[in-house]
Amino acid sequence: MTDIAWIETALTSARPRAVAALLRYFHDLDRAEEAFQEACLRALKTWPVNGPPRDASAWLIMVGRNVALDEVRRQRKTQELPTDEAISDLDDVESDLAERLDSDHYRDDVLRLLFICCHPDLPATQQIALALRIVSGLTVKEIARAFLVSEAAMEQRITRAKQRVATANVPYETPGAVERSDRLGAVAAMLYLLFNEGYSASGGSEHVRASLCDEAIRLARLLLRLFPSEPEIMGLTALCLLQHARAPARLDADGSLVLLEDQDRTLWNREMMVEGLALIDKALRHRRPGPYQVQAAIAGVHAHAGSAAETDWQEIAQLYGVLEQLQPSPVVTLNRAVAVSKVRGAAAAFAMIAPLEQRLCGYFHYFGVKGALLKQVGHNAEARVAFNRAIALAHTPAEAAHIRMHLDSLLRDTEPQRRNIRIERPRIRGADK
Amino acid sequence: MLYAILCYHDEAEVCGWSKEEDDAVIAKRAVVTDRLAVQGRLGPAARLMPTTAAVTIRGGDSLVLDGPFAETKEQLLGFYLIECGSLDEAIATASEMKRGEHGGAFEVRPVSLFKPGSAPA
Numbered sequence: 001m002t003d004i005a006w007i008e009t010a011l012t013s014a015r016p017r018a019v020a021a022l023l024r025y026f027h028d029l030d031r032a033e034e035a036f037q038e039a040c041l042r043a044l045k046t047w048p049v050n051g052p053p054r055d056a057s058a059w060l061i062m063v064g065r066n067v068a069l070d071e072v073r074r075q076r077k078t079q080e081l082p083t084d085e086a087i088s089d090l091d092d093v094e095s096d097l098a099e100r101l102d103s104d105h106y107r108d109d110v111l112r113l114l115f116i117c118c119h120p121d122l123p124a125t126q127q128i129a130l131a132l133r134i135v136s137g138l139t140v141k142e143i144a145r146a147f148l149v150s151e152a153a154m155e156q157r158i159t160r161a162k163q164r165v166a167t168a169n170v171p172y173e174t175p176g177a178v179e180r181s182d183r184l185g186a187v188a189a190m191l192y193l194l195f196n197e198g199y200s201a202s203g204g205s206e207h208v209r210a211s212l213c214d215e216a217i218r219l220a221r222l223l224l225r226l227f228p229s230e231p232e233i234m235g236l237t238a239l240c241l242l243q244h245a246r247a248p249a250r251l252d253a254d255g256s257l258v259l260l261e262d263q264d265r266t267l268w269n270r271e272m273m274v275e276g277l278a279l280i281d282k283a284l285r286h287r288r289p290g291p292y293q294v295q296a297a298i299a300g301v302h303a304h305a306g307s308a309a310e311t312d313w314q315e316i317a318q319l320y321g322v323l324e325q326l327q328p329s330p331v332v333t334l335n336r337a338v339a340v341s342k343v344r345g346a347a348a349a350f351a352m353i354a355p356l357e358q359r360l361c362g363y364f365h366y367f368g369v370k371g372a373l374l375k376q377v378g379h380n381a382e383a384r385v386a387f388n389r390a391i392a393l394a395h396t397p398a399e400a401a402h403i404r405m406h407l408d409s410l411l412r413d414t415e416p417q418r419r420n421i422r423i424e425r426p427r428i429r430g431a432d433k
Numbered sequence: 434m435l436y437a438i439l440c441y442h443d444e445a446e447v448c449g450w451s452k453e454e455d456d457a458v459i460a461k462r463a464v465v466t467d468r469l470a471v472q473g474r475l476g477p478a479a480r481l482m483p484t485t486a487a488v489t490i491r492g493g494d495s496l497v498l499d500g501p502f503a504e505t506k507e508q509l510l511g512f513y514l515i516e517c518g519s520l521d522e523a524i525a526t527a528s529e530m531k532r533g534e535h536g537g538a539f540e541v542r543p544v545s546l547f548k549p550g551s552a553p554a
C-alpha cells in the first residue's frame with residue numbers, strides 16, 4: 001500500500017470515534033465534521049513525514065479540537081496546546097493525550113453519534129443515508145449511487161435530515177443503563193436496515209451494494225468492540241456475516257438471483273462464516289436469546305449444511321418458533337411454515353399460512369410460498385393463481401423469473417390443459433430500472 | 434532458538450483493508466515465509482479472528498468475560514493452540530489449565546487460518 005492509501009484506510013477506520021468525540025466537545029455536527037476534515041488534511045501532510053501516530057483517533061481528535069479552538073486560543077491568549085507536529089513524534093505527549101481523552105467516553109460517544117442518525121422522525125432510508133454520511137464518511141455521490149438517486153437529491157435529503165437532527169434534543173449527558181440499552185436497540189435496527197439495503201438486490205450495481213453490507217459489518221464490529229457483552233450485538237454481527245458470506249453464490253453469471261437451495265456452497269466465504277458461527281457460540285453462553293441471535297442461528301444451520309439436502313429443517317422450524325415468540329409477525333410464521341413443509345409436509349404448512357393471507361396480501365413471498373405448497377399437494381389450478389399473484393408483486397426481475405420457473409413446470413405437468421390457460425405476465429415493478 | 438513473531442495492528446483498520454490490500458500484505462510477507470519454509474525453518478503460523486470473537490478467563494476461579502485481554506500492565510508471555518469442538522469446550526479446557534493460578538488471564542480466540550509449518554522443536 002502506498003502512504004496515501006494506508007493513511008486513507010486509517011482515517012476511515014478512525015472516523016467514527018474521532019467525529020463522535022468531536023461532537024461531544026462541540027455539540028454541533030457540522031463543526032465536528034469540519035474539525036475532523038481539517039485534522040485529516042493535516043494528517044495527510046504530516047504523517048508521511050513524521051510517521052503515523054500510535055493512536056490515530058486520539059491524534060485526529062486532538063488536532064481537530066486544536067483547529068476549532070484556534071480562534072478562541074488566539075483571542076484569549078491562553079496557554080498553548082501542543083501543535084499537531086509535536087503530537088505525532090512525541091510518544092509521551094501522545095499517550096498522555098490519549099489518557100486525557102478518557103477512553104471510557106468513546107463508547108457512549110460512538111453510540112450517541114450512531115443514535116442521532118436513528119431519529120424516529122427520519123424515514124429509514126434517511127437514517128441510513130445520514131449514518132453513511134456522518135459515521136462512515138461516504139461522499140454524497142457514493143451514497144446517491146447506492147440509493148439510485150441523483151447527487152443533488154441525496155444532498156438535499158441529507159441536509160434536511162441533518163437539520164431535523166440538529167433541532168432535535170441530542171442527548172449529550174452520559175446515558176443510564178436503560179437509556180443505553182434503548183439506544184443500542186435503535187442503532188442495531190438501523191445497522192440491520194443498512195445491511196439489508198445492501199443485501200436486497202433492489203437496484204444499484206452489485207459492487208456498490210456489497211459495500212453497504214461491508215459497511216454495516218464494519219459498524220456492527222465497532223459496536224461490538226465497544227459493547228463486548230451484548231449478546232444481541234453479537235447476534236447482529238453474526239447474522240450480517242453469515243448472510244454476507246453467501247454473497248459470492250447469490251448471483252449467477254447473468255446476474256440472476258440464485259436461491260439458497262440452488263447455491264454452489266463452495267463459493268461461500270468460509271472465513272466470514274466461521275467468524276459468524278464463533279459469534280453465535282459466544283452469544284448463546286449468555287442465555288439471553290433475542291431476535292438477532294435466533295436469526296443468526298438460523299443462518300448458522302444453513303452454514304453447517306454441506307448441501308441443501310443436508311439442511312436440518314427440524315432445527316430451523318424450532319428456531320423460527322422461538323423467533324415467533326420473541327417477535328411475532330406473519331412473515332416469521334410464513335418462514336416457519338416453509339421449514340415445517342420440509343419436515344411435516346406441504347399440507348401441514350399450508351394450514352399454517354392460510355390464516356396469514358389477509359395480512360400478507362401485498363407480499364411477494366407469501367404468494368410464492370402459497371403457490372409452491374399448493375403445487376406440492378397437487379392443486380395446480382390454485383397454485384397457478386398464487387404464482388401469478390406473486391409475479392405481479394415481484395420487486396425484481398430475478399424474483400419474477402424464479403416464479404415463472406414454477407409456472408413453467410406446472411405447465412409441463414399439465415400439458416393437456418395448456419391451450420385453455422393464458423398465463424398473465426404483468427409488468428413487473430422495478431424491472432425497467 | 435525458536436522465535437515467535439507476534440503481529441499487532443489496529444484490527445478495525447485491518448478489517449477495513451480490501452481483499453486485494455490484504456492479499457498484497459500476505460504476499461509481501463510470503464517472500465520471507467516461503468524461503469523459511471523451504472529451509473524447514475517455518476513453524477506454525479495462525480491468523481486470529483477479530484477480538485470481537487474473543488473471551489477472556491481471569492484469575493484462579495475462571496471468571497469468563499467477553500472480549501479480548503485489554504490490560505496493559507500484563508504482558509503476552511506465551512500461547513497454546515488447541516483443537517476443540519466448541520467455544521464452551523475451549524473455555525472449559527483453558528479454565529482447567531488456569532485453575533489455581535492467581536493473576537494473569539487467558540484469552541481464548543478462534544483461529545481463522547492455521548498453517549502447521551515444519552520447524553524443528
